[in-house]
Amino acid sequence: DAGVTQSPTHLIKTRGQQVTLRCSPISGHKSVSWYQQVLGQGPQFIFQYYEKEERGRGNFPDRFSARQFPNYSSELNVNALLLGDSALYLCASSLLTEETQYFGPGTRLLVL
Amino acid sequence: GQQLNQSPQSMFIQEGEDVSMNCTSSSIFNTWLWYKQDPGEGPVLLIALYKAGELTSNGRLTAQFGITRKDSFLNISASIPSDVGIYFCAAPGRGSGGGADGLTFGKGTHLIIQP
Numbered sequence: 001d002a003g004v005t006q007s008p009t010h011l012i013k014t015r016g017q018q019v020t021l022r023c024s025p026i027s028g029h030k031s032v033s034w035y036q037q038v039l040g041q042g043p044q045f046i047f048q049y050y051e052k053e054e055r056g057r058g059n060f061p062d063r064f065s066a067r068q069f070p071n072y073s074s075e076l077n078v079n080a081l082l083l084g085d086s087a088l089y090l091c092a093s094s095l096l097t098e099e100t101q102y103f104g105p106g107t108r109l110l111v112l
Numbered sequence: 113g114q115q116l117n118q119s120p121q122s123m124f125i126q127e128g129e130d131v132s133m134n135c136t137s138s139s140i141f142n143t144w145l146w147y148k149q150d151p152g153e154g155p156v157l158l159i160a161l162y163k164a165g166e167l168t169s170n171g172r173l174t175a176q177f178g179i180t181r182k183d184s185f186l187n188i189s190a191s192i193p194s195d196v197g198i199y200f201c202a203a204p205g206r207g208s209g210g211g212a213d214g215l216t217f218g219k220g221t222h223l224i225i226q227p
Binding site (some may be wrong): 033044045056 | 160
């Protein structure tokens with residue numbers, strides 16, 4: 001069975017641009033969460049979505065937004081990119097909204 | 113906010129040795145998770161713990177949910193080269209608005225195995 005998939009794998013943007021990252025959860029999982037991981041740190045929670053609705057949000061600015069589609073896939077959007085947004089962006093899926101989450105391989109974003 | 117204090121920060125060991133690492137917090141949790149992350153990859157779930165005092169094994173890995181619910185431990189027996197990586201503890205936290213639980217992660221333990 002396929003695990004969590006994310007696209008693209010790598011991305012290079014310049015300051016001020018906008019980016020969209022995509023995630024497909026494990027088949028049968030209805031909840032998707034997004035995390036940001038900067039070098040040397042553990043992942044930081046950005047959003048959780050369940051049944052197309054936002055269920056939780058971490059301490060990130062409004063430049064970050066997300067949505068979940070009827071097939072449970074999800075997109076993370078970041079506007080007005082800053083150099084500090086350079087990081088590995090991870091998507092995790094869970095069956096419902098329980099805590100046990102399974103991660104995808106991530107999208108590495110570099111902002112120049 | 114909630115913090116998970118993970119130690120040691122790094123470990124240099126010989127192949128075949130046993131490894132112990134732990135994670136502590138001032139907050140009480142109902143779930144503890146242990147992940148392993150290889151360079152450039154996403155974290156892989158190793159063990160999930162759901163009950164205080166629970167001891168769970170996954171092959172050479174054993175993890176325990178502390179009785180106080182404020183800590184957890186991970187042990188690796190007879191380490192092999194593929195055990196190299198970063199090990200993270202994680203626990204569900206509450207968003208500032210009391211919303212759904214995202215995971216709070218420790219800073220990780222870097223495991224390095226010397227041949």
